[in-house]
Amino acid sequence: MQTFGSVGIVGAGLIGSGWAARCLARKIDVFAYDPSPNGETVIRSHIDNAWHALEKLGFNRDEAGKFTYVNNLEELCRNVEFIQESAPDSLEIKTRLHQQIDQITPPDVIIASSSSGLLPTDIQAGTNHPERIVIGHPFNPVYILPLVEIVRGDHTSADTARLAAEFYEHIGMYPLMVKKEIEGYISDRLQEAIWREALHMVADGVASTKDIDDAIVYGPGLRLAIMGVCLTFHLAGGEQGMKHMLEQFGPALQLPWTHLKAPELTENLIDRMVEGTKSQSEGHSIKELERLRDNCLIEILDVLARYQYSAGATNFRADS
Ligand SMILES: NC(=O)c1ccc[n+]([C@@H]2O[C@H](COP(=O)([O-])OP(=O)(O)OC[C@H]3O[C@@H](n4cnc5c(N)ncnc54)[C@H](O)[C@@H]3O)[C@@H](O)[C@H]2O)c1
Structure with missing residues (x-):
């Protein structure tokens, strides 16, 4: 190596x-x-x-x-x-x-x-x-x-x-x-799609920044560290896996659920995002939140390492 x-x-x-x-x-x-x-x-x-x-x-x-x-x-x-x-x-x-x-x-x-x-x-x-x-x-x-x-x-x-x-x-x-040179590469394209949709929902008054984050951290966010989007949806199709999942939810892809085009960053939207995340921070500084995030990430990686699965199969430890 x-x-x-x-x-x-x-x-x-x-x-x-x-x-x-x-x-x-x-x-x-x-x-x-x-x-x-x-x-x-x-x-x-x-x-x-x-x-x-x-x-x-x-x-x-x-x-x-x-x-x-x-x-x-x-x-x-x-x-x-x-x-x-x-x-x-x-x-x-x-x-x-x-x-x-x-x-x-x-x-x-x-x-x-x-x-x-x-x-x-x-x-x-x-x-x-x-x-x-x-x-x-x-x-x-x-x-x-x-x-x-x-x-x-x-x-x-x-x-x-x-x-x-x-x-x-x-x-x-x-x-x-x-494999192919593209703007935003793979991961940021995926993140950007979620981010645009989140900004639209805040701008439209559909959800607060906390609602958006709750919708991730109590559900899909927990699964994503283990299997990502595709394998997670394979399990959403029951015994027949992805094939059934696409038959069942394929029609929904045709519905105008998502905006994807970025919303305009108006003063109002910026205020909602800034005030919303400030209130979610509950007085904790960025440094304190970083420490909390780091502690949790290390323990999540520990759990995944026990199963030698996804990011748990990589090794960044003093003894590796
Ligand atoms: N922030 C993220 O989450 C993140 C994640 C992945 C990749 N990146 C990428 O990493 C890069 C740095 O982002 P960041 O978040 O650390 O930004 P940052 O603003 O924290 O740091 C950028 C640094 O570059 C310095 N700088 C300015 N002009 C320079 C020059 N001509 N030569 C050398 N240094 C110069 C600045 O003084 C600053 O210290 C960007 O390309 C960004 O897209 C950022």
């Missing part, structure tokens, strides 16, 4: 910090760079926060990789064997940044982008070595969730995708090869 002794994190916000924490736990040295004046403070505080979860996974901070924050991109690019770019999801920023990284990084270094939906072929534009550029799209919190979608652009080599996948496996992740 491919591993790298040093990884460079370019863009040290929420996602860059999550990558850094995961790699450090796996004893990989991390160099990080961010143009923001408080970049170092932000990433160090995110990493400190992640260690609470990483210790629960059995990792020991005294045995972690070495963390180095650098003030210029050149220093990072000279020192690392794999780069994970996590700058804002703007094509303009990413293309400029990838051209810059590409010029100052040896050609055998893979450059992966955390983009949530941009096309890798667009990000590769104007680089001298587009074959080493690939999408590695993770999920928040990166230091716990195993999924990483790998998307190749027109010029990404098969070796780059394979080596990136092996590396992600080495750091305890589940690399999902997206």
Whole structure:
């Protein structure tokens, strides 16, 4: 399995910090760079926060990789064997940044982008070595969730995708090869469909933000971590499985149940979303809610690991 002794994190916000924490736990040295004046403070505080979860996974901070924050991109690019770019999801920023990284990084270094939906072929534009550029799209919190979608652009080599996948496996992740280059990839397309529908229902006064969340967490959300949408619906068809399920519920697909086109983000809708989620937080800070989420995620993964099923069959623990 491919591993790298040093990884460079370019863009040290929420996602860059999550990558850094995961790699450090796996004893990989991390160099990080961010143009923001408080970049170092932000990433160090995110990493400190992640260690609470990483210790629960059995990792020991005294045995972690070495963390180095650098003030210029050149220093990072000279020192690392794999780069994970996590700058804002703007094509303009990413293309400029990838051209810059590409010029100052040896050609055998893979450059992966955390983009949530941009096309890798667009990000590769104007680089001298587009074959080493690939999408590695993770999920928040990166230091716990195993999924990483790998998307190749027109010029990404098969070796780059394979080596990136092996590396992600080495750091305890589940690399999902997206077969065709599409905007939003797989998981964000699914999330986006739910999100659009949720916004429509709040905008139309059908449901509050809490109603929307209750409709997930007390029912379908519990099943989804185990079997996903397709296998769950296979079980919804009784003994005949998916075939009967499609016969029974197929006609409903023709009904105009869902909007799918995004609603306009009016001031009113924004107020409802912000006030609704503020009230659902019941006075807890984002940090407190993150801690609650992380604790629960680790225990859910523990349960799935007992059955060696879905995400429970991946392993990101100190003893693995
Ligand atoms: N937030 C999520 O849930 C999530 C999940 C998966 C993937 N992503 C993707 O990860 C990437 C980063 O998202 P985030 O949520 O961490 O955003 P963020 O705003 O928390 O962090 C972005 C960081 O990039 C820095 N930055 C700005 N311009 C830069 C440049 N030219 N070079 C290097 N760094 C620069 C900013 O200072 C900031 O620290 C995006 O591509 C996003 O789509 C986000």
